[in-house]
Amino acid sequence: MEAAPSQEHGRQHDRRQAGWRPLHDQVLDVSDDDDYNLALDQAGEALSCAGRVVVLSGAGISAESGVPTFREAQTGLWARFSPADLASPEAFAKDPERIWAWYHWRRTLIARGGPNAGHHALAQLAEIKSLQTITQNVDGLHQAAGSRRVAELHGNIWRERCSECDHARLVPMAEAQGDAPVRCRDCGAMMRPAIVWFGEMLPQTALVAADAALAEADCVIVVGTSNQVYPAAALVDTAVAGATPVIEINPQETPVSQHVDHRLAASASRALPDLVARLS
């Protein structure tokens, strides 16, 4: 991703050297936009016919808010740890201060980015349609934009739960600060991030909600996910194999791109507002 701007500069430089003509480039751009607009018209029609809509979202939509993935956030002093050193029950039992420092660092990055136009467009869509979002993201940005029905397959970085009892709490994004672990108000044990760690099961309630929503959906939007990480990818496979129209939004091709009904090869922050605008 970091290399993209310099590649672009390089290409423009080559074009100038080769006598590149702006008019020709504009014609190509219009042709690209025609393809995009046609796909947008068709996807918009499928969406407008739907009563119940399911959104499956992945890291791509949050990347546009500047939120790094787990691996991307492992820079500086965090680079020397293995992922399991930062996200496993064993590592937490051994060194809760380190794990909390890691999660506070990532909370800071998320709060700095905030929701983008893609997240906001989905919240707007929820006012028009019955919408269930199923996300692999732990950043809580769908909810920060105003989406309410969000099933989180990997947990939520803003939710904390007791390592011993059932107590849990949601920390408002604006109040995120400090590195120190918090103790449970009920039993005094250490609170931990309510995130699915290495060696842990995905939350059954989120999986059941995802299956139920997909079974009843009239339209499925798959946005910002590589469709390569299971079990989330299995949900996409199920949707693609069924009769429900599937719209994929992703600038990159994925394993399902050739099989979806409508493909918008664009960023979430461009395509989602465009799609929702087709409804009003």
Ligand SMILES: [Zn+2]
């Ligand atoms: Zn407790």
